[in-house]
Amino acid sequence: MNQNQDILLEVRNLAKHFSAREGVFGRSIVRAVDGVSFCIRRGSSLGLVGESGSGKTTVGRTVLGLHRRTAGEVLFNNIDIHALKAEQLRTLRPHFQLVFQDPMGSLNPRVRVGDAIGEALLEHKRARADDVRDKVLEVMQICGLAPEHYARYPHEFSGGQRQRIGIARAIALKPELIVADEPVSALDVSIQAQIINLFSDLKEHQGVTFLFISHDLAVVEHLCDDIAVMYLGQIVEMASKEQLFSQPRHPYTQGLLSAIPIADPDQRRSRIILKGEQPNPANPPTGCRFHPRCSFVSEKCVKTAPELRTLPDGHQVRCHLA
Ligand SMILES: Nc1ncnc2c1ncn2[C@@H]1O[C@H](COP(=O)(O)OP(=O)(O)OP(=O)(O)O)[C@@H](O)[C@H]1O
Ligand SMILES: [Mg+2]
DSSP, X not given: OOGGGGEEEEEEEEEEEEEEEETTTEEEEEEEEEEEEEEEETTOEEEEEOSTTSSHHHHHHHHTTSSOXXXXXXXXXXXXXXXXXXXXXXXXXXXXXXXXSOGGGGSOTTSOHHHHHHHHHHHTTSSOTTTHHHHHHHHHHHTTOOGXXXXXXXXXXXXXXXXXXXXXXXXXXXXXXEEEESTTTTSOHHHHHHHHHHHHHHHHHHOOEEEEEESOHHHHHHHOSEEEEEETTEEEEEEEHHHHHHSOOSHHHHHHHHTSOOSOGGGOOOOOOOOSOOOOTTSOOSSSTTGGGOTTOOHHHHHSOOOOEEXXXXXXXXXXTO
């Protein structure tokens, strides 16, 4: 078997820059995503984590073709989706879907939930008028929604159930890839676990591949096979979940991990407190972009930007000290 057949999504040197207004007359370039590369194996899930403003959503939206790229490639099943004509991209769309933080934003308050889930099935001719209801009920059941929910309206649901509706809409077309952007951030902790379990089931039983975006490492720990940590538009560390949690190499990842509460005192990690805030991506620091916040900063870090290096165990890290 060709090795590439195992890779569903490959992102190569992706960049997305925005032009932003600065002051009254000036404009600046916001390097929201600045040379990001990763692969996701079919049926696996990659967690993309980092603080607010690190570029996670911009990666997700550019991967789905919802933002035009500035540079780089997004290969879905070896096809560069940004090189496709609009019509070709439209036919590919059902294969990759977005689930986001607040599904209310995408649900029409006047459309019954069952009809909202069925819309895409009819539009893409995956169901006929006479069998769409059965197909919708099947998807609702997979997502833990009861048949009587079919005829209700979005406002009648709790946050967790609304997220189940958002997920049902996304999986109705049987997508190969789901980009989930902070899908549980707005939910109570107990409900978060239920929704994460639903994602796990979809991965195990429906073979869905995930790019799972969260600012919270604890959320991606359960679901993801691999984790990429973003800082100021770049990946600073990427490894299997086990490697990243047991041996975080980048001081930024160590800081993010220290912030996760751990009940067992034997397992408590030495605490690295992240000081300060992420700088403006329109004006990133010289050298290593993390250096102004790093406890281990040296002269080299101020002058020279580190490359993302692959260590012998496959762990990738962008740090002079690792
Ligand atoms: N349409 C846009 N125009 C200009 N700047 C943008 C635009 N979208 C995002 N940005 C900027 O790009 C950077 C990355 O934003 P992005 O939303 O991708 O971050 P994020 O990691 O998803 O953050 P959060 O955790 O808050 O969702 C930020 O500085 C943001 O202000
Ligand atoms: Mg975001």
